[in-house]
Amino acid sequence: MEKIILTLILSVFVVALGCTKPKGNYTEKLKEGCVEATITGIKLDIGRLENYLVLPDLQNKAQVEAHLSKLYEDLKKYQNMRIEEYALPQPLHIRGYINEPYVVNTIIYLEKQSMSGPFYHAVKVMDDRGAEIKPKEIYEFTIYPLYRRYYPFEDWYVLIESFEK
Numbered sequence: 001m002e003k004i005i006l007t008l009i010l011s012v013f014v015v016a017l018g019c020t021k022p023k024g025n026y027t028e029k030l031k032e033g034c035v036e037a038t039i040t041g042i043k044l045d046i047g048r049l050e051n052y053l054v055l056p057d058l059q060n061k062a063q064v065e066a067h068l069s070k071l072y073e074d075l076k077k078y079q080n081m082r083i084e085e086y087a088l089p090q091p092l093h094i095r096g097y098i099n100e101p102y103v104v105n106t107i108i109y110l111e112k113q114s115m116s117g118p119f120y121h122a123v124k125v126m127d128d129r130g131a132e133i134k135p136k137e138i139y140e141f142t143i144y145p146l147y148r149r150y151y152p153f154e155d156w157y158v159l160i161e162s163f164e165k
Contacts, residue, residue, distance in 0.1 A: 009029045030126070031078060034144055034159050035078055037124035039149040041157025042075045044105055044123065049150060067150045074147075090163060094120070094141050102130035109156070118154040122146070125160040132163075139163040 049068045052058055096110040109121040120143060123132070133139065142161045149155040 013049075024164055027088070029082055030161065031083050031088060032101075033124055034088060034146055035083065037084055037144075037157065037159040038146045039075065040069055040104060040123045041121070041149075042078065044121075044157070045147075045149055046071050046075065064150075065075045067092075074132060089144050089146065091142050091144050094143060095138060096120075096141060097121050097138050098122075098133055100132050100135050100137055104129075108143070110162075111138060116153045118156065119149075119151075120156055120158045122151065122160050126162065129163075130160075137165065139165055 049064050049071065052064050053061065053068070055082045058064065064137065094108065094110060096113070098106050098108060100106070102122065102125065104123050106122045108122055110118070110120075122130075122143070123146075141163045143158040145156040145158050145163060147157045149157060
């Protein structure tokens with residue numbers, strides 16, 4: 001009798017586990033990664049522009065201050081954003097490499113890149129796989145351009161979704 005009750009309890013437990021909805025799906029995970037990476041990129045740009053403001057010979061101080069103000073607004077927006085509200089940008093498929101081992105804000109160099117860009121600063125790699133990207137090896141990257149850097153050329157903070165040799 002105890003075996004039957006134990007079997008019944010285990011059966012109910014297994015069925016209950018099978019019926020539970022998994023927490024999140026890949027799209028939600030990707031959106032979470034993009035929002036997190038966007039926040040990281042904005043914070044990097046804030047730090048960079050705050051460093052510009054202390055330069056004694058800064059010519060465009062008013063422009064930098066205005067952009068810094070927008071960065072703070074955007075930071076607040078993304079920090080308070082619900083994942084369901086985030087619209088994924090169109091992914092880009094690029095061919096390129098990194099020069100050194102991956103760290104946050106690593107530049108992905110395009111195989112045929114001009115001096116005026118576009119530039120892609122990787123601030124996150126999905127599933128924390130950045131260490132798997134070998135420097136100076138060419139990869140096919142799928143990236144999401146998340147936030148445009150304050151820079152005169154096309155320059156983006158990006159999330160690397162995937163990469164293959």
